[in-house]
Amino acid sequence: MRVVLIIGAGRSASSLIQYLLDKSEEEQLQLQIADLSLELAQKKTNNHPNATPLGLDIHNQKQRAEAIQHADIVISMLPAHLHIEIAKDCVLFKKNLVTASYVSDAMQELDAEVKKNGLIFMNEMGLDPGIDHMSAMKVIDEIREQGGKMLLFESFCGGLVAPESDTNLWNYKFTWAPRNVVLAGQGGVAKFIQEGTYKYIPYTSLFRRTEFLEVDGYGKFEAYSNRDSLKYRNIYGLKDILTLYRGTIRRVGFSKAWNMFVQLGMTDDSYIMEDSENMSYRQFINSFLPYHPTDSVEIKTRFLLKIDQDDIMWDKLLELDLFNDKKLVGLKNATPAQILEKILNDSWTLQPEDKDMIVMYHKFGYEINGEKVQKDSQMVCLGQDQTYTAMAKTVGLPVAMAALLILNGKIKTTGVQIPIRKEVYLPVLTALEKYGIRFTEKPMPYLGYNYLK
DSSP states (O other): OEEEEEEOOSGGGHHHHHHHHHHHHHHTEEEEEEESOHHHHHHHHTTOTTEEEEEOOTTOHHHHHHHHHTOSEEEEOSOGGGHHHHHHHHHHTTOEEEESSOOOHHHHTTHHHHHHTTOEEEOSOBBTTBHHHHHHHHHHHHHHHTTOEEEEEEEEEEEEEOGGGOOSTTOOOBSSOHHHHHTTTOSSOEEEEETTEEEEEOGGGGGGSEEEEEETTTEEEEEEEOSBOTTHHHHTTOTTOSEEEEEEEEETTHHHHHHHHHHHTTTOOSSOOTTGGGOBHHHHHHTTSOOOSSOOHHHHHHHHHTOOTTOHHHHHHHHTTTTOSSOBOOOTTOOHHHHHHHHHHHHHBOOTTOOEEEEEEEEEEEEETTEEEEEEEEEEEEOOSSSSOHHHHHHHHHHHHHHHHHHTTOOOOOEEEOSOSHHHHHHHHHHHHTTTOOOEEEEEOOOOTTSOO
16 A cells, blocks of 8 residues: 555645545555644544544654655645645655645755655645646647747636625635635735736735626626736746736625725734724724714715715625624734634635635637637636535645656656646646536637736
């Protein structure tokens, strides 16, 4: 039996573990499922004979080393900043590694040693990053092989709530880390290139500069710009491309409403609010409003945000119970962003019967035989339940598939890498189609100038 060590048994690992358990007999796999919570690891084994739970504190060097040296391959499903010690042990004990996280500077620094030892450290193997890389490179490589020249590439992705579970005015619920949603777009300016001109969107304007997308069978969506689209020029070999843009998908109207929080200052994570644990929701919003001897909090909010009486923006705020003077924040030494996250969790937490949805959309503009053409590619994945969510499927399945390809010697390129080569993306994308994760492509008119003004 070949030992697969999976470190981290959280939500994102559910589909990954099930996939490998389903393959364990034919592939001769023994899964070691390790987590700080032994109880969680036991739950994820599902009493399968080819799975063993482990209680593992990755900060315990002895425990970590013992688990890694007995594995044939290591999969880390931990948060990105926790991968590096695992990666160093994988170099030490000559083990291949797969993660779903962005390649950090510390991980990249291991590249020479990883290659020297003939190892494969496959990163960014989840959804975004992951499926976005693979689905994009498949089409980009096909265009190049046909003699085409890339002119435009846009890529959008969003974790959303499925239509049947879309029950609030925001058309949104948390399907992944709420903190990441609250802090989205902060820490820098959004950068992209459009028709050869560099464009920059500061955080204060980010949610008012959106693009509309029509997804077949699911209607209209909007997208706001990701922080740095320009880094993908080198990653995808698009050095001379005229338009390059990446964005986050939401339902239409979300960004305009979210911008109210940005303008008030509620998404700020840089300072602590005094006596936050005893603050009511009403006091929280009032703390960002000017003082007035007679005007109510509601009137001041309407005036500051320029909300008309019949504007749905007002209904969206009311739905969150923001003006409740009885509900307490209950968080000590909290930042505005942490308090906002707490308030949103009241309304946006997925219920047991809710399902999530992933939407990915690529646009490829290129010149071929003297003609400018465009091809769009769409993927929609729906979750089954609260265990096998669309997010867990799209993050976990590619990781599991890459691990098997590496174990079976199908991926040969060594080093610290991401899935942009054919030896990775072709078999993984083909395998994903069997699980309902498939892209449909269709020709479109080339958009060119005056696009993304």
